[in-house]
Amino acid sequence: MTHVLGRRDSGGTAESAADQDPETPVSGRLGAYRARDGSHGAAVHVDLDGPHAGLVVGKRGYGKSYTLGVLAEELARAPGVAPVVADPMGIFGSLAGLGADVVADPRVSADALAPRAWCDLLGLDAASAAGALVWQAAGARSSLAGMRAFVADADTKADRATRRAADNHLALAESWGVFAPEGPTASDLLNPPEGTVLDLSGLDGAPANAVLRAVAGGLYDHCVGARPARLPWLLVDEAHAFFDGIAAPALRTVLTRGRQPGLSFVGATQRPSALPAVAVSQADLLLAHRLTSRADLDALAAARPSYLGSFEERLPDAPGEVLLVDDATESVHAVRVRERETPHEGGSPSATRRME
Numbered sequence: 001m002t003h004v005l006g007r008r009d010s011g012g013t014a015e016s017a018a019d020q021d022p023e024t025p026v027s028g029r030l031g032a033y034r035a036r037d038g039s040h041g042a043a044v045h046v047d048l049d050g051p052h053a054g055l056v057v058g059k060r061g062y063g064k065s066y067t068l069g070v071l072a073e074e075l076a077r078a079p080g081v082a083p084v085v086a087d088p089m090g091i092f093g094s095l096a097g098l099g100a101d102v103v104a105d106p107r108v109s110a111d112a113l114a115p116r117a118w119c120d121l122l123g124l125d126a127a128s129a130a131g132a133l134v135w136q137a138a139g140a141r142s143s144l145a146g147m148r149a150f151v152a153d154a155d156t157k158a159d160r161a162t163r164r165a166a167d168n169h170l171a172l173a174e175s176w177g178v179f180a181p182e183g184p185t186a187s188d189l190l191n192p193p194e195g196t197v198l199d200l201s202g203l204d205g206a207p208a209n210a211v212l213r214a215v216a217g218g219l220y221d222h223c224v225g226a227r228p229a230r231l232p233w234l235l236v237d238e239a240h241a242f243f244d245g246i247a248a249p250a251l252r253t254v255l256t257r258g259r260q261p262g263l264s265f266v267g268a269t270q271r272p273s274a275l276p277a278v279a280v281s282q283a284d285l286l287l288a289h290r291l292t293s294r295a296d297l298d299a300l301a302a303a304r305p306s307y308l309g310s311f312e313e314r315l316p317d318a319p320g321e322v323l324l325v326d327d328a329t330e331s332v333h334a335v336r337v338r339e340r341e342t343p344h345e346g347g348s349p350s351a352t353r354r355m356e
């Protein structure tokens, strides 16, 4: 017997994502129920048929990235959906083994960021002279080179010092190497049915945030404007680093308004207390690994008071185990997450492993 969580009619059978009958709603195998004595029960699937907002939480080394990787594997093989993985640690490259496109140096086009986002990105007050000039340049030109030319040519109203300040900021953005006119569009990212991994590990916080803001905003606009052939799932590891940066407004939009046009989101973080409350309250699938920090437990309880109940006592204590809170059925389940099919490249460094 298999149960599908995340769907109202959650009983019944399910097949693995690879060989699903087109008539059966799409689901992905997460693992198996875990009894209090540690024994394993029936297989547990999660619904991949409809859009969801998910959150994977847990302290370091208890399996957040691993669990996100299991979800990505299921999404890579399931029909009608495609994962886009934001990978700040560079550990999801093995998904190439399932056919995902791994982008080693992600680029976005400058006009994928709205004028306001350019001011946020460069730390410029939009009301300042340099901020207003960057705003105008972003509105008028589609490439970073075009924006710099616009600033250089800005006449009369912008004095030299303003032009220099604006150009210095744009030069800094150019030095990050993430803006390119041929940056992929949302439909390019969704083109490989097995999905796309954006390896952000070579980037500092600001450029990584710029890429994710453009990608999240682009996926949302794409879902609103078109009827994508495959429903996108945006998976973000180390999500706190992005909810804390300039990617945040786009991620909030995806979380609060993404499901209606068909865009799903799953974030993984060791610090749920560092996320905005909306990220926890919007999650209809919460997968909690071991957590001990009072602030993190309180953040979850504050955003999900209704049926967390004895949540804290039921949290697992071994890596690979989760407590899954399912909004669709208002229920909480102890689950052992299955093993990865592609190699997990994360995990805490170990001196012993390095000597092997």
Ligand SMILES: Nc1ncnc2c1ncn2[C@@H]1O[C@H](COP(=O)(O)OP(=O)(O)OP(=O)(O)O)[C@@H](O)[C@H]1O
Residues within 6 Å of the ligand: 058, 059, 060, 061, 062, 063, 064, 065, 066, 067, 270, 319, 320, 321, 336, 337, 338, 339, 340, 344, 346, 347, 348
């Ligand atoms: N479902 C699982 N089955 C088998 N082993 C697992 C499972 N989940 C986690 N592990 C083991 O736990 C280790 C740590 O997992 P992972 O790298 O996902 O931790 P993490 O919570 O993301 O940590 P960090 O915050 O440091 O990134 C893995 O390398 C793996 O050995």
